[in-house]
Amino acid sequence: MSELIIQILAASMLLATPLLLAAIGELVVEKSGVINLGVEGMMLIGGLAGFIALYQLQTSICTLELDGVCFASDTSVNQLQYLGALVVAAVVGAAAAAVFGFLTQHFRANHIAAGLGLTVLGAGLSNSLGGNFFGVDYTAAIVAKVPALFPESWGDVPVLGPLLFAQNLLVPFSFVMLVAVWYFLSQTRAGLVVRAVGENHHSAYALGYPVILVRMLTIMFGGAMAGLAGAFIVIAQIAPKWTEGITVGKGWLALALILFATWRPGRVLLGAYIFGIVLALEPRLKAIFSNMSLELSYFLTALPYIVPVVVLVLISRNPVMIRRNAPASLGQAFEPRS
Amino acid sequence: MNRALTTLLASALTFGAVVATPAQAETKVGFIYVGPPGDLGWTYRHDIGRQAVEAMDGFTTTALENVPEGPEAVEAITQLAETGHDLIFTTSFGFMDATNEVAGNYPDVKFEHATGYIRAHENVSTYSGRFYEGRVVQGYIAANITESNKIGYIASFPIPEVIRGINAFMLEAKKHNPDVEVEIVWVFTWFDPAKEAAAAQALIDNGADIIAAHTDSPAPMQIAEANGVKAYGQASNMSRFGETAHLVSTVDDWDSYYVERAIAVANGTWESQDSWWGFTKDGIGGEVGMVHLADYSNMPADVMAEAKAIEAALAAGDRHSFPCPIYMQDGNLAEDCANGEAHLTDGTLLGMNWYIEGIDGTIPQ
Numbered sequence: 001m002s003e004l005i006i007q008i009l010a011a012s013m014l015l016a017t018p019l020l021l022a023a024i025g026e027l028v029v030e031k032s033g034v035i036n037l038g039v040e041g042m043m044l045i046g047g048l049a050g051f052i053a054l055y056q057l058q059t060s061i062c063t064l065e066l067d068g069v070c071f072a073s074d075t076s077v078n079q080l081q082y083l084g085a086l087v088v089a090a091v092v093g094a095a096a097a098a099v100f101g102f103l104t105q106h107f108r109a110n111h112i113a114a115g116l117g118l119t120v121l122g123a124g125l126s127n128s129l130g131g132n133f134f135g136v137d138y139t140a141a142i143v144a145k146v147p148a149l150f151p152e153s154w155g156d157v158p159v160l161g162p163l164l165f166a167q168n169l170l171v172p173f174s175f176v177m178l179v180a181v182w183y184f185l186s187q188t189r190a191g192l193v194v195r196a197v198g199e200n201h202h203s204a205y206a207l208g209y210p211v212i213l214v215r216m217l218t219i220m221f222g223g224a225m226a227g228l229a230g231a232f233i234v235i236a237q238i239a240p241k242w243t244e245g246i247t248v249g250k251g252w253l254a255l256a257l258i259l260f261a262t263w264r265p266g267r268v269l270l271g272a273y274i275f276g277i278v279l280a281l282e283p284r285l286k287a288i289f290s291n292m293s294l295e296l297s298y299f300l301t302a303l304p305y306i307v308p309v310v311v312l313v314l315i316s317r318n319p320v321m322i323r324r325n326a327p328a329s330l331g332q333a334f335e336p337r338s
Numbered sequence: 339m340n341r342a343l344t345t346l347l348a349s350a351l352t353f354g355a356v357v358a359t360p361a362q363a364e365t366k367v368g369f370i371y372v373g374p375p376g377d378l379g380w381t382y383r384h385d386i387g388r389q390a391v392e393a394m395d396g397f398t399t400t401a402l403e404n405v406p407e408g409p410e411a412v413e414a415i416t417q418l419a420e421t422g423h424d425l426i427f428t429t430s431f432g433f434m435d436a437t438n439e440v441a442g443n444y445p446d447v448k449f450e451h452a453t454g455y456i457r458a459h460e461n462v463s464t465y466s467g468r469f470y471e472g473r474v475v476q477g478y479i480a481a482n483i484t485e486s487n488k489i490g491y492i493a494s495f496p497i498p499e500v501i502r503g504i505n506a507f508m509l510e511a512k513k514h515n516p517d518v519e520v521e522i523v524w525v526f527t528w529f530d531p532a533k534e535a536a537a538a539q540a541l542i543d544n545g546a547d548i549i550a551a552h553t554d555s556p557a558p559m560q561i562a563e564a565n566g567v568k569a570y571g572q573a574s575n576m577s578r579f580g581e582t583a584h585l586v587s588t589v590d591d592w593d594s595y596y597v598e599r600a601i602a603v604a605n606g607t608w609e610s611q612d613s614w615w616g617f618t619k620d621g622i623g624g625e626v627g628m629v630h631l632a633d634y635s636n637m638p639a640d641v642m643a644e645a646k647a648i649e650a651a652l653a654a655g656d657r658h659s660f661p662c663p664i665y666m667q668d669g670n671l672a673e674d675c676a677n678g679e680a681h682l683t684d685g686t687l688l689g690m691n692w693y694i695e696g697i698d699g700t701i702p703q
Contacts, residue, residue: 007543011536127374139377142578145564238535239560241579244374248530279533283523283540287490290522290699294496297702301526 008280010162013171014237016276018043018229018247020174022254023261023268024181025225030258031185032218033198033329037115038100039226040251041122045096046227047234048126048138050089051242054235055136055143057081075144082146082169086231093227094220096122101219105212108333119251127244143240168236170228175269177225182265194218198327201334211334226251256308262315262325271308278304365425365604367391367596368418369401370411372430373529378574379554380528380590384429384452387592391600407432412439419444425603427596428452438462448608450599453499455688460610465595467628468616469499470506470687471652472588473550474659475631475645476570477510479585480548481518482641483568489520490541492551492558494528496702498690500552505694506659507550510648512696521546524702531557542567548585559583568636577633586645587632594619594626614684622655660687665695 022039029036058081064072100118103109130138148155148166155166164172185191194214196204201211233247234240253275261267282300286292292300299306315321367388375385385401392399400423405414411433418426419440425448428437434454441449441459449459453466480489489511493500504522511518521544523537534553538561541549549569551558556579562569563583571577571587595613602608615627631649634642651657660682662675674682693701 004543007539011539015532015536137377233532238531238557239564239579241531241556241560243531243555244376246531248532250532280536280540283525283533283537284544286523286537287521287540287544292702293700294702297524298526 004284006159006162008277008284010166011280012273012276013163013167014276015279016272017168017171017174018232018237018250019254019257019275020178020269020272021170021232022226022229022251023257023272024174024177024265025222025229026254027258027261027263027265027268028181028185028194028218029222030263030330031198031327032194032215033201033327033332033334034101034104034215034219035111035115035331036097036100036118036219036222037112037255038097038118038122038251039222039254040247040249041119042093042096042223042226043230043233043247043251044122044126044245045230046089046093046223047230047246048130048242049092049227050085050231051130051141051143051234051240052134052138053088054081054085054146054240055138055141057084058144075142077144077146079147079149079169082235085235086170086228089227089231090224091227093230094224097219097223097226098216100223101216104333105215105219108335110333111331123245130242130244138242139244141242143235145239146236168232170232170236173228178265178269185265195327198329201329201332205334205336211336215334226254229254253304253308256312259315260308260311262321263327264325274307275304278307365397365600366421366423367397367399367600367603368421368423368426369399370405370414370418370426370428370430370433371401371403372405372407372432374403375401378556378576380573381429383574383590384427384592387596388427390593391596394597394600396604397600405433409436411436415440415449416443419447423447425450425600425608448599448603455612457610457612463599463608463610463612465613465615465628467590467592468614468621468659469588469590469629470502471616471649471659472586472629472631473503473506474510474652475649476550476586476588477507478514478648479637479641479645480507480550481511481513481515482644483585483637484515484518484548486545486547487515487517487519488544488546489518490538490544490546490549491520491522492534492537492541492549492553493522493524494552495526496524496691498688501693501701502687502690503552504697505690508697509660509664509694516696520697522697522699525553527553529554531555534558535561538562538569539565556580571632575632577635582636584633584635585637586634589630589632591626591628591630595628617649617653618655620655623653627653658682667693667695667697669695 058075058077060073060075062070062073100114103114104111149169150165155161193209197211197214205211234242257271260271369388371381373381375382388399391397402414405411415436427450429452431453434456437449437451438456438458441462449462451464454464508520525533525537534555535557538549538558542565547567549558549562551572556576559569559576559579563580568585569583570585573590575587575589577584617629618627619625658681664672664675666672674686
């Protein structure tokens with residue numbers, strides 16, 4: 001029984017981490033008064049960039065060479081190369097976000113339209129670039145599996161083994177970032193400035209804070225986190241493999257998660273793991289209860305999506321809850337008054 | 339040194355082809371895809387078939403990717419019909435109504451719908467592969483190499499196509515190892531790597547040491563590889579995702595059908611028909627069909643030899659995938675067998691919505 005619980009927890013970590021990473025980033029973006037619906041697109045672009053970087057960085061030793069052409073090779077990846085790929089994913093995610101930032105902050109474009117545009121751009125661009133654009137068909141490229149953070153034998157340690165030692169670097173990182181963002185937003189002066197910009201950009205501007213710069217920085221932070229989330233899905237969640245449209249809507253779930261959490265970091269964590277646990281439970285319940293009816297089976301599949309909808313409805317019935325936590329200037333274009 | 343020779347041969351062939359091309363009107367063939375071709379899976383294999391048509395002289399092809407199923411597909415199919423395509427393949431079940439609707443408006447254009455059954459006009463054909471023949475061989479292999487006697491099966495949707503595969507697999511597996519059990523997880527998706535991976539992990543955690551999947555991504559194979567168990571490739575060759583896990587891949591093979599139908603249009607001999615090809619076109623050892631098995635690996639030599647023998651027997655028509663007697667889950671003899679048939683009829687297979695005896699659980703319906 002306890003083994004089953006640990007299996008479910010380990011599986012839910014894999015499923016929750018990309019949502020958590022992307023949602024932490026978007027949380028900061030929204031706290032500064034910007035709503036970026038392009039999370040899905042940034043995840044795809046960042047994920048592809050991380051995959052390409054890892055493909056280029058990995059150690060490859062040719063084992064079968066004929067006439068100077070390599071027919072078979074042994075590839076391996078170490079933590080440093082993986083770290084390099086993650087940096088690339090974050091930088092490219094931030095760059096994609098900067099496009100959105102430039103449109104919305106410099107040209108004061110509508111946040112919703114620009115964000116949707118970024119989603120479409122991210123999907124299309126990653127499909128094209130991941131094809132044969134750079135002379136390598138990355139949909140067919142093979143990249144070695146990333147080793148766990150700790151020695152493999154540690155994975156057999158009860159409880160801590162599967163839940164910590166066997167996990168990917170980004171899993172503990174997502175917790176560290178969550179605490180860091182909570183601390184930044186609620187305990188630091190800079191975090192206060194970000195929130196002030198999100199609550200009332202005109203007042204913040206009158207006080208001398210660079211509203212547009214602050215928002216550009218948060219937007220790029222959000223992009224970097226989305227890029228890492230994409231890289232986790234492409235590289236670490238299963239095994240490294242680039243597939244067109246591999247995120248399958250996880251970016252949208254990250255957005256829903258923020259509403260679910262009413263812009264509070266602790267609740268983002270809760271929401272991500274509720275989602276992860278439900279997703280991890282679903283196949284296990286279906287395997288154990290093989291006489292499940294179609295209705296129940298469909299219901300289980302839909303459950304992770306129903307929960308946010310129900311919670312959103314409940315939240316929206318309580319306007320005080322929204323008003324207390326939602327940034328007042330969310331989604332509004334800022335034009336300095338002269 | 340071989341490369342120089344190959345290059346020489348290739349250029350000679352190309353030169354010959356260019357010279358041989360007669361000046362004639364080209365036949366335009368269009369394809370509607372439900373997803374991106376990518377590098378493996380359902381749409382990829384259709385695109386390989388398209389390339390086989392494109393490679394012939396006198397034929398050009400067009401493909402529209404990511405076309406949504408349902409009424410929205412009408413626009414895409416019409417676009418191909420309007421732009422002078424003589425033959426249009428719509429390569430997903432969900433294009434059925436749209437294909438027939440557009441076909442009614444363009445009587446001079448030929449339409450071919452994959453995996454459907456409605457041919458509302460004389461210019462519509464339907465076609466599909468007997469993919470269950472691959473499942474028979476998979477079932478034999480599983481029965482012989484499983485140690486836990488537990489097979490994990492990731493099923494997409496409870497439709498006859500998928501149920502047929504489960505039955506074919508277990509019918510053969512039970513024949514060689516009565517203790518074998520199957521655990522089925524319905525994921526209700528054709529493509530969602532994270533979901534397929536979670537299902538594979540759950541089945542392995544539950545004791546399965548062989549994973550069969552009726553979904554599109556290589557995620558189940560990758561999870562099997564990571565857990566040190568075995569798995570089969572689905573729709574295309576997935577051996578590169580499971581160096582130690584991969585047993586055999588069932589590969590969809592549309593090349594010869596697409597080439598045959600395109601040539602029929604060019605020659606004016608095209609007629610509306612329904613085609614259902616297995617390992618061979620006629621099921622009795624004729625030309626190559628729509629299904630083949632690739633890269634037998636990671637199994638003892640005797641198992642591999644017998645598996646290949648079963649594949650050959652199915653291809654030659656020496657045996658059937660569903661030979662009588664077949665008992666249903668409730669213990670009753672299947673109707674076809676009771677009626678004295680030697681094996682289940684195509685009609686029964688096309689509408690299959692019941693498990694054979696020995697499979698636990700109910701089909702969600």
